Amino acid sequence: MDKKTVTTIAYLSRIALDEGNEDKITADLENIIKFVDQLDNANVDGIEPLTNPLEKKAQTREDKVTAENRKDTFLDRAPKSNEDYFLVPRVVE
Amino acid sequence: MSIQYKSIKNLTSMLQNKEISYKELINETFTLIESKMDLNAFITLNKDMAIEKATLLDSKKNDSLLAGIPIAQKDLFCTKDLRTTCGSNMLSSFIPPYSATVISNLENAGCISVGKTNMDEFAMGSSNETSFYGNVENPWGKNLVPGGSSGGSASAVSSGIVPAATGTDTGGSIRQPASLCGITGLKPTYGRISRWGMIAFASSLDQAGPMARTAEDCAILLNEMCSHDNKDTTSLNEHIPDFTKDIDQPIKGMKIGIVKEFDLSQLDNEVVKVFEESKKHYESLGAEFIEISLPNISLSVPTYYVVAPAECSSNLSRFDGVKFGKRCDDPKNLEDLYIRTRSEGFGDEVKRRILIGSYVLSAGFYDAYYKKAQQVRRLIKNDFDEAFLKVDVLMSPTTRGPAFEAGSKGSDPIQMYLEDLFTIPANLAGLPALSIPNGFVDNKPIGLQLIGNFLEENKLLKFAHNFQKTTDFHLKTPSGENI
Numbered sequence: 381m382d383k384k385t386v387t388t389i390a391y392l393s394r395i396a397l398d399e400g401n402e403d404k405i406t407a408d409l410e411n412i413i414k415f416v417d418q419l420d421n422a423n424v425d426g427i428e429p430l431t432n433p434l435e436k437k438a439q440t441r442e443d444k445v446t447a448e449n450r451k452d453t454f455l456d457r458a459p460k461s462n463e464d465y466f467l468v469p470r471v472v473e
Numbered sequence: 474m475s476i477q478y479k480s481i482k483n484l485t486s487m488l489q490n491k492e493i494s495y496k497e498l499i500n501e502t503f504t505l506i507e508s509k510m511d512l513n514a515f516i517t518l519n520k521d522m523a524i525e526k527a528t529l530l531d532s533k534k535n536d537s538l539l540a541g542i543p544i545a546q547k548d549l550f551c552t553k554d555l556r557t558t559c560g561s562n563m564l565s566s567f568i569p570p571y572s573a574t575v576i577s578n579l580e581n582a583g584c585i586s587v588g589k590t591n592m593d594e595f596a597m598g599s600s601n602e603t604s605f606y607g608n609v610e611n612p613w614g615k616n617l618v619p620g621g622s623s624g625g626s627a628s629a630v631s632s633g634i635v636p637a638a639t640g641t642d643t644g645g646s647i648r649q650p651a652s653l654c655g656i657t658g659l660k661p662t663y664g665r666i667s668r669w670g671m672i673a674f675a676s677s678l679d680q681a682g683p684m685a686r687t688a689e690d691c692a693i694l695l696n697e698m699c700s701h702d703n704k705d706t707t708s709l710n711e712h713i714p715d716f717t718k719d720i721d722q723p724i725k726g727m728k729i730g731i732v733k734e735f736d737l738s739q740l741d742n743e744v745v746k747v748f749e750e751s752k753k754h755y756e757s758l759g760a761e762f763i764e765i766s767l768p769n770i771s772l773s774v775p776t777y778y779v780v781a782p783a784e785c786s787s788n789l790s791r792f793d794g795v796k797f798g799k800r801c802d803d804p805k806n807l808e809d810l811y812i813r814t815r816s817e818g819f820g821d822e823v824k825r826r827i828l829i830g831s832y833v834l835s836a837g838f839y840d841a842y843y844k845k846a847q848q849v850r851r852l853i854k855n856d857f858d859e860a861f862l863k864v865d866v867l868m869s870p871t872t873r874g875p876a877f878e879a880g881s882k883g884s885d886p887i888q889m890y891l892e893d894l895f896t897i898p899a900n901l902a903g904l905p906a907l908s909i910p911n912g913f914v915d916n917k918p919i920g921l922q923l924i925g926n927f928l929e930e931n932k933l934l935k936f937a938h939n940f941q942k943t944t945d946f947h948l949k950t951p952s953g954e955n956i
Binding site: 381385386389390392393394395396404405408409411412413415416417418419420421422424427428429430431432433434436438439440441450453454457458459460466468469470471 | 807846
């Protein structure tokens with residue numbers, strides 16, 4: 381883990397690192413990764429990953445509308461919206 | 474008559490015997506809240522709605538055990554039309570248009586939500602020091618942390634403001650603060666309580682649960698909190714028993730496992746002494762002890778710090794400043810909007826975990842970290858499966874020690890991560906676990922953890938209630954008197 385890697389993952393995460401604090405962040409992340417490197421001690425040959433303790437298939441339900449249309453409520457509570465849409469800065473010039 | 478430190482059972486009987494009206498109870502609760510603002514246990518209060526509901530209850534007959542009972546809700550649960558911040562600047566003005574299923578369940582049972590409790594930001598922390606809304610005080614001592622992430626809930630119950638609060642537990646966030654604040658807290662089996670409307674941190678680990686003064690009160694709350702919910706695909710569709718039913722049954726002849734790999738020699742002597750006393754106490758109640766080996770358990774914390782950040786980095790990608798929550802001022806373009814909103818909205822610990830998550834999920838490292846952690850997670854679960862063929866419950870200290878001072882863990886995140894050494898394994902395996910007060914170290918409370926097999930909350934509650942019937946640790950209060 382070096383500064384360049386940290387800059388890359390920060391960009392992938394859409395997070396800007398505080399200038400002047402990059403060394404501390406890099407050192408912290410490096411320590412955490414070193415700490416989790418203990419996992420190398422485990423013998424996991426042939427072990428299926430466990431993604432969820434229930435190991436059940438996600439339950440599905442019939443595809444029918446159960447909720448009322450609350451478009452106005454949701455748009456009202458958005459940071460920026462008009463009567464029909466969430467608004468973001470122009471994407472296509 | 475003061476309502477401070479009263480249990481749910483006490484308050485229910487006071488209400489039913491008309492010693493106090495519903496409205497008086499809620500008014501008294503707000504008097505207590507306002508007299509203890511220095512704890513910083515609440516982020517948002519729900520006073521007008523609470524009084525309105527209490528007034529309504531006064532005008533009709535109520536049979537529900539929980540009717541009119543004041544409850545504090547962790548600020549991680551969406552509450553319809555009541556600000557929900559998750560301890561973050563990102564959601565400082567978020568007003569949910571719906572309530573979490575568990576909140577609706579409790580409110581439908583008659584509980585009155587009096588406010589939203591402070592917490593570590595997005596539940597990432599073990600001391601409540603990562604909250605955007607400031608530290609929470611542990612009522613047991615000035616400048617002591619209440620634990621985290623459900624620190625505000627624990628502080629509110631411990632100080633006797635409310636008899637009950639909700640919490641969530643991803644790696645110990647109910648049990649660790651319960652231990653540090655001298656109260657009882659239960660993390661149910663993964664899937665018992667719907668996660669719908671809970672702001673997600675790590676979806677395969679997150680589980681809501683009750684925090685209260687006694688195991689009996691936790692059982693009463695759990696009866697209402699559990700439900701099968703079509704809106705949560707991991708909600709269990711299993712029989713939900715009456716958790717209060719067998720709580721009084723004796724535990725004679727039942728078996729308690731002591732985990733060989735939990736190295737207690739690393740702990741303070743006083744902490745070990747308290748634990749040994751509890752063992753003796755359970756022996757006097759007729760329980761038998763068996764040493765159990767969980768060979769992979771020492772890898773729990775490293776496993777957790779891959780799985781939880783991975784899931785967090787994915788879950789928290791929804792905070793982009795578009796549909797709800799904070800948005801930065803004057804974004805130059807869409808990317809600037811995303812980056813500045815997230816950089817301004819999240820605190821340091823949350824950013825750290827998102828970065829770790831993005832790293833362990835990135836193409837070159839996925840197998841080495843994420844897949845491997847999930848494989849070790851299965852080994853840990855297998856160890857537990859094996860153990861529960863031999864014992865009814867497993868027992869350990871909940872925490873490595875009592876409450877510590879704010880700021881005392883320094884700036885090394887791993888020191889804080891190790892706070893959850895004893896609690897994380899139950900989350901990885903999806904097992905129910907609880908913490909009950911079992912003694913004091915330096916006049917600060919400390920807790921005992923019991924871990925149960927899948928769906929065996931009733932057994933855990935029975936063990937806890939038997940302990941509480943014959944000890945008084947849970948009856949001690951920070952202000953000195955016994956209740």
